[in-house]
Amino acid sequence: GENVEQHPSTLSVQEGDSAVIKCTYSDSASNYFPWYKQELGKRPQLIIDIRSNVGEKKDQRIAVTLNKTAKHFSLHITETQPEDSAVYFCAASIGGTASKLTFGTGTRLQVTL
Amino acid sequence: EAGVAQSPRYKIIEKRQSVAFWCNPISGHATLYWYQQILGQGPKLLIQFQNNGVVDDSQLPKDRFSAERLKGVDSTLKIQPAKLEDSAVYLCASSLTGGNTEAFFGQGTRLTVV
Numbered sequence: 187g188e189n190v191e192q193h194p195s196t197l198s199v200q201e202g203d204s205a206v207i208k209c210t211y212s213d214s215a216s217n218y219f220p221w222y223k224q225e226l227g228k229r230p231q232l233i234i235d236i237r238s239n240v241g242e243k244k245d246q247r248i249a250v251t252l253n254k255t256a257k258h259f260s261l262h263i264t265e266t267q268p269e270d271s272a273v274y275f276c277a278a279s280i281g282g283t284a285s286k287l288t289f290g291t292g293t294r295l296q297v298t299l
Numbered sequence: 300e301a302g303v304a305q306s307p308r309y310k311i312i313e314k315r316q317s318v319a320f321w322c323n324p325i326s327g328h329a330t331l332y333w334y335q336q337i338l339g340q341g342p343k344l345l346i347q348f349q350n351n352g353v354v355d356d357s358q359l360p361k362d363r364f365s366a367e368r369l370k371g372v373d374s375t376l377k378i379q380p381a382k383l384e385d386s387a388v389y390l391c392a393s394s395l396t397g398g399n400t401e402a403f404f405g406q407g408t409r410l411t412v413v
Contacts, residue, residue, distance in 0.1 A: 287342075
């Protein structure tokens with residue numbers, strides 16, 4: 187089955203700096219890659235996703251890049267703010283939808299003042 | 300729109316006891332998922348329903364876990380008997396069926412087995 191690895195496990199940045207979280211996947215048939223943000227004690231919420239027919243997608247301060255050849259994708263957060271502090275999970279699935287998602291192990295992002 | 304509802308929010312049981320969790324998905328969402336999230340890890344898919352049929356239950360420990368989705372709406376997940384390693388947050392999610400879909404998660408049920 188699919189295996190998703192995520193790095194780093196923890197990341198601390200100063201407010202205003204950029205943060206990058208990287209994931210690799212094993213199944214070349216995977217074609218849907220969402221990113222979820224989970225604040226302490228709360229539900230995971232989708233923040234951005236990308237499908238395999240595009241290489242990059244941007245939404246305000248958040249961007250995701252995908253390299254299908256290398257089987258890795260990354261989350262980029264620019265101009266970080268304290269409210270960006272949370273655990274971020276990458277995931278992958280086959281079929282282009284949220285069906286049968288395999289999640290990474292998570293990255294705890296801490297944005298310091 | 301109303302979100303995915305789950306109950307209870309917290310549950311503490313002794314090992315070998317049984318427990319059940321309930322989920323009410325977003326209205327109109329044909330696909331329902333149960334995930335297990337152990338502390339410090341990402342969610343792991345246990346079972347996926349489309350309407351009242353099982354799409355995938357390959358990671359469900361069927362000797363102790365069972366799930367049903369009668370009438371294709373609400374769902375229950377049961378553990379019997381519970382083990383210490385079942386301590387986790389059990390997340391229910393739902394999505395529309397088809398392309399360009401997003402999985403919406405509930406708040407989860409935090410299970411502690413002592």
